[in-house]
Amino acid sequence: MKNLIIILFLSILNSSCENNTVGTNYELDYNPNHEIHLINKQKSENGYDLISINGHILFYGHSKDYVIAIQKPRDSIxxxxxxxxxxxxxKKVFENNFNQFWILKVKNDSLFGPYQKAEYLxxxxxxxxxxxxxxxxxxxxFYKSGTRKDIQYKNPDIEVIDVENLKGR
Incomplete structure (x- = not known):
């Protein structure tokens, strides 16, 4: 019975970590305001995670070469x-429909953005x-397992979001 509990715990831990992983070197994480940002799992010289995209990431896509994301930026609202x-x-931030787009080139950690939709395309x-x-x-x-309940995930822009194949919803 004890071994079964350990195996169950390890499988839950492993699956929860997989849900936060974006590609090989990146993962989603909460900041102190319970927003979701993208961090580079490789530590900086001082031992802290390197933040690639700050703010609150709503939607994203990734391949071995790129991470693309739609983010709700607190500092722009x-x-x-x-x-x-x-x-x-x-409340003001999360009721606002303003979003920004980001492109991260994985090979050399080049970050492009923030962009409005037309610039992003x-x-x-x-x-x-x-x-x-x-x-x-x-x-x-990932977000609903946190404490914030005021983010707007309604009416995603179907021109840039593959709603039919959306994972994590």
């Missing part, structure tokens, strides 16, 4: 001069992101 309390600030072509690489993952399942 909320102005610190408004002097709102934390809950008011986060042009940059995809310019740097050679294959057309068959789709934004086909949602962070909703």
């Amino acid at each position: 909320y102005d610190v001069k408004e002097n709102l309390v934390y809950d008011e600030m986060m 042009k940059m995809r072509k310019k740097i050679g992101v294959p057309e068959n690489l789709k934004i086909d993952h949602s962070t909703f399942d």
Whole structure:
């Protein structure tokens, strides 16, 4: 019985870690505001994870060569001069429909963005992101295991998100 419990625990631990992995060197993680960001699993010189895409990643896609993501940027929506309390600030951020797009070239950790949708689509072509690489993952399942409940995952943009094949939802 004890061995069965250990095996069950290890399989749950292994499957939960797999859900957060994006490609070989990256994974989704929570920041202190319970937003989901993309980190490079290789540690910096001071031992901390390297953050590749900050803010809150809503949707993403990846291959061995690229990670593409749609992110909700707190710093582009909320102005610190408004002097709102934390809950008011986060409500304003997550009720806003403003999103940004990012492209990460895995080979050399080159990050392109933030872009608006039209700029993102042009940059995809310019740097050679294959057309068959789709934004086909949602962070909703990972996110709902956290504590925030105010993020908007409704009405994803079908021009850039492969809704029919969306994983993690």
